[in-house]
Amino acid sequence: xxxxxxxxxxxxxxxxxxxNLSMSVDEGSIVGFVGPNGAGKTTAMRIMVTLMKASSxxxxxxxxxxxxxxxxxxxxxxxxxxxxxxxxxxxxxEYLNFYAxxxxxxxxxxxxxxxxxxELVNLSDKKDADVNLLSRGMKQxxxxxxxxxxxxKLLILxxxxxxxxxxxxxxxxxxxxxxxxxGKGILISSHxxxxxxxxxxxxxxxxxxVKVAEGSLEEISRAIGRKAKISFTLxxxxxxxxxxxxxxxxxxxxxxxxxEMNLETxxxxxEEDIAALIYTLVTGxxxxxxxxxxxxxxxxxxxxxxxxxxxxxxx
Amino acid sequence: xxxxxxxxxxxxxxxMERRMKxxxxxxxxxxxxxxxxxxxxxxxxxxxxxxxxxxxxxxxxGYVLLSVALFFVVALFSALSAAGEISGEKSxxxxxxxxxxxxxxxxxxxxxxxxxxxxxxxxxxxxxPLYAVLYLFGGFTPLGAAEFIAYMLVHVFCILSIAxxxxxxVKKTAAATVLTIVTYVGWAAANxxxxxxxxxxxxxxxxxxxxNSFFTYPPILWLNQATxxxxxxxxQIGGWSSLFTGTLETFEALIPxxxxxxxxxxxxxxxxxxxxxxxxxMKSKKxxxxx
Ligand SMILES: Nc1ncnc2c1ncn2[C@@H]1O[C@H](COP(=O)(O)OP(=O)(O)O)[C@@H](O)[C@H]1O
Ligand SMILES: [Mg+2]
Numbered sequence: 001x002x003x004x005x006x007x008x009x010x011x012x013x014x015x016x017x018x019x020n021l022s023m024s025v026d027e028g029s030i031v032g033f034v035g036p037n038g039a040g041k042t043t044a045m046r047i048m049v050t051l052m053k054a055s056s057x058x059x060x061x062x063x064x065x066x067x068x069x070x071x072x073x074x075x076x077x078x079x080x081x082x083x084x085x086x087x088x089x090x091x092x093x094e095y096l097n098f099y100a101x102x103x104x105x106x107x108x109x110x111x112x113x114x115x116x117x118x119e120l121v122n123l124s125d126k127k128d129a130d131v132n133l134l135s136r137g138m139k140q141x142x143x144x145x146x147x148x149x150x151x152x153k154l155l156i157l158x159x160x161x162x163x164x165x166x167x168x169x170x171x172x173x174x175x176x177x178x179x180x181x182x183g184k185g186i187l188i189s190s191h192x193x194x195x196x197x198x199x200x201x202x203x204x205x206x207x208x209x210v211k212v213a214e215g216s217l218e219e220i221s222r223a224i225g226r227k228a229k230i231s232f233t234l235x236x237x238x239x240x241x242x243x244x245x246x247x248x249x250x251x252x253x254x255x256x257x258x259x260e261m262n263l264e265t266x267x268x269x270x271e272e273d274i275a276a277l278i279y280t281l282v283t284g285x286x287x288x289x290x291x292x293x294x295x296x297x298x299x300x301x302x303x304x305x306x307x308x309x310x311x312x313x314x315x
Numbered sequence: 316x317x318x319x320x321x322x323x324x325x326x327x328x329x330x331m332e333r334r335m336k337x338x339x340x341x342x343x344x345x346x347x348x349x350x351x352x353x354x355x356x357x358x359x360x361x362x363x364x365x366x367x368x369x370x371x372x373x374x375x376x377g378y379v380l381l382s383v384a385l386f387f388v389v390a391l392f393s394a395l396s397a398a399g400e401i402s403g404e405k406s407x408x409x410x411x412x413x414x415x416x417x418x419x420x421x422x423x424x425x426x427x428x429x430x431x432x433x434x435x436x437x438x439x440x441x442x443x444p445l446y447a448v449l450y451l452f453g454g455f456t457p458l459g460a461a462e463f464i465a466y467m468l469v470h471v472f473c474i475l476s477i478a479x480x481x482x483x484x485v486k487k488t489a490a491a492t493v494l495t496i497v498t499y500v501g502w503a504a505a506n507x508x509x510x511x512x513x514x515x516x517x518x519x520x521x522x523x524x525x526x527n528s529f530f531t532y533p534p535i536l537w538l539n540q541a542t543x544x545x546x547x548x549x550x551q552i553g554g555w556s557s558l559f560t561g562t563l564e565t566f567e568a569l570i571p572x573x574x575x576x577x578x579x580x581x582x583x584x585x586x587x588x589x590x591x592x593x594x595x596x597m598k599s600k601k602x603x604x605x606x
Pocket of ligand 1: 035039
C-alpha cells in the first residue's frame with residue numbers, strides 16, 4: 001500500500017471538514033477521489049501532502065507515518081495542487097530545473113530527465129517557452145512533469161482536469177494511464193466524474209467530510225443495490241415467457257419488461273453473474289441474437305451515493 | 316566563492332540567478348547614482364578650492380551625506396524586495412510547492428534572506444568607489460568607511476529579516492512592506508519621542524530641584540539605532556565635540572554602537588525563527604494553508 005490514511009479528521013475551528021477518513025491507494029492503480037464541492041477533498045489531500053496538520057488521525061506514505069518524518073514523506077509523493085502559479089519570466093526548462101534542485105534531484109542526467117518528462121507530458125516543443133505564456137492545460141501538464149521530477153511512486157492530483165477542455169482532458173487521461181503502467185499509484189480528485197469512471201480502479205466518495213463509499217465501481221454499485229440494465233434481444237416472440245422465467249430464477253433480476261423484440265431487466269450482479277445468466281438462457285434453448293448491458297457510469301453511482309448515503313441522510 | 320553546504324540551496328541560487336538577470340538594469344541605475352555622486356563631490360571639491368567652506372570638513376559632510384544616502388537606498392531597496400519574498404510566493408501560489416519539496420522551512424527562509432543580503436552587499440560594493448573619490452579629498456579614513464559599511468550591513472540584515480518575517484506572516488506584500496518600515500523606522504521614532512520626554516523631565520528637574528543629569532544625552536537613545544550611526548559619523552569627522560557640546564564620555568559613544576549591533580542581531584534571529592515557523596505547516600498552529 002503506497003498511501004493509507006487512518007481516521008483522518010480535520011476541524012477548521014469548530015467546523016468539521018473531514019471526519020474519520022480511512023482510505024488507501026495501491027501501487028499501479030488509479031484512485032478517484034470524488035465528492036461535490038466542499039466535500040473535503042482538498043482538505044484531505046493537503047493533509048496527505050504535509051501542507052496542513054490533521055486534527056487527529058495519521059497518514060502513511062510508503063509505510064512512513066507523516067507526522068513522524070514529513071521530510072521523508074515529501075520525497076515519496078508528487079503533488080499537483082488545485083491552484084498553482086509559476087514564476088515570472090522563466091522557461092519550462094528553467095522551471096523544472098529549479099524544482100529538481102529543490103527536490104534534491106542529482107545534476108547528472110538532469111537534461112535527459114527533463115527532456116523525458118517534457119516528452120511524457122507532450123511539451124517537448126515548449127522547452128524554451130515562457131511558462132507564463134502556456135495555456136492552462138499546458139501549465140497543468142508542466143506541473144505534472146514537475147511532480148514527477150524526483151520519481152515518486154505516489155501522485156496526488158487535486159482536480160487536475162478542472163478548467164481543461166475536452167482535448168486536454170483526454171491527453172491527461174492518456175498520461176495518467178501511462179504513469180499507471182509504470183507502476184505509479186495515483187490519487188486524483190474531481191467533483192465532475194464522467195471521464196474518471198473509465199480509468200479509475202477504485203473510487204472513494206466523500207460527502208460533507210465523510211466517506212460514503214470506497215471500492216471499484218462495481219463493488220460500490222452492488223453495495224448500494226443499484227441494478228445495471230440488461231437487455232436481451234430474442235428472435236422468437238414465443239420464447240418471451242420462458243426467457244422471463246429463467247431470468248427471474250437467477251434471483252438477481254427485478255421485473256422483466258418486454259420492449260419490441262427485447263426483454264429488459266434491472267440486474268444486480270457482477271460480470272460473472274451476467275455471463276452465468278446468458279449461459280442459462282442459451283442452454284435453456286432461448287435463441288438470443290443480442291445482449292446489451294449498460295454499466296452505470298460513475299456519475300450515476302455518484303449521484304445515487306451522494307443522495308442516499310452519508311450525513312445528509314438523517315434529515 | 317564557495318557557499319557552505321547548508322546554505323547552498325535552490326531558493327538561494329534561484330533568487331540570485333533571477334537577480335543577476337536583472338543586473339543590467341541595476342548597473343544602469345548605479346551608473347546614474349555614480350554620476351550624481353561625482354557631481355556632488357566635484358561640487359564640494361570646487362567649494363573647497365574656492366575656500367567657501369573651511370578645510371577638510373566639506374569632504375566630511377560629503378561622507379556623511381553619502382553614507383546616509385547609501386544606507387537609505389540599500390535599506391529601502393532591501394525592505395521592498397524582501398517583503399515580497401514569501402507573500403509573493405503565497406499570492407503566486409508557489410509556496411506550497413516549495414514546502415512540499417525537499418527544502419526544509421529553514422532552507423527556504425535562509426535562501427530568501429541570503430539572496431537578498433548578497434544582493435544588498437553587491438549594491439554596496441558597487442557604490443564603494445564613491446568613497447574612494449571622497450577619500451581623495453581627505454577628512455576620513457578608509458577604515459572608518461569600512462566600519463560604517465559593516466555596521467550598516469548588520470542593520471540591512473536586520474531589516475531583511477524583519478521583512479521576511481512579515482512576508483511569511485501576512486498575505487499581502489504591501490502589508491509586509493509597510494509593517495517592515497513601520498517596525499524599523501517606528502522604533503527609532505518612538506525612541507526619539509521618549510528621549511524628548513526624558514529631556515523635558517530632566518530640564519524640569521534641573522530647573523526645579525537643580526538635579527543635573529549624569530549623561531550628555533538621554534541614555535534611552537542608546538537603544539536607538541540612529542545613535543549608533545551618529546556615533547560612527549561623529550568619530551569619523553573630527554571628534555564627538557563636532558556634534559555635541561561638552562565632553563562625551565567614551566561609554567556614551569560605545570554603548571549605542573554595541574547595542575546597535577547586538578539588538579539587530581537578536582531581532583534578526585527572532586525574525587528568522589518566526590518566519591521559519593510560519594512557513595512550516597507541521598509547526599504553525601494556523602488551521603488553513605494556501606491563501
Ligand atoms: N482554510 C479553511 N478555513 C475554514 N474552512 C475551510 C478552509 N478550507 C476549506 N474549508 C471548508 O471545508 C470544507 C471542505 O473544503 P475543501 O476541502 O476545499 O472541499 P473540496 O476540495 O472537496 O471542494 C468546505 O466546507 C470549506 O468551506
Ligand atoms: Mg477542492
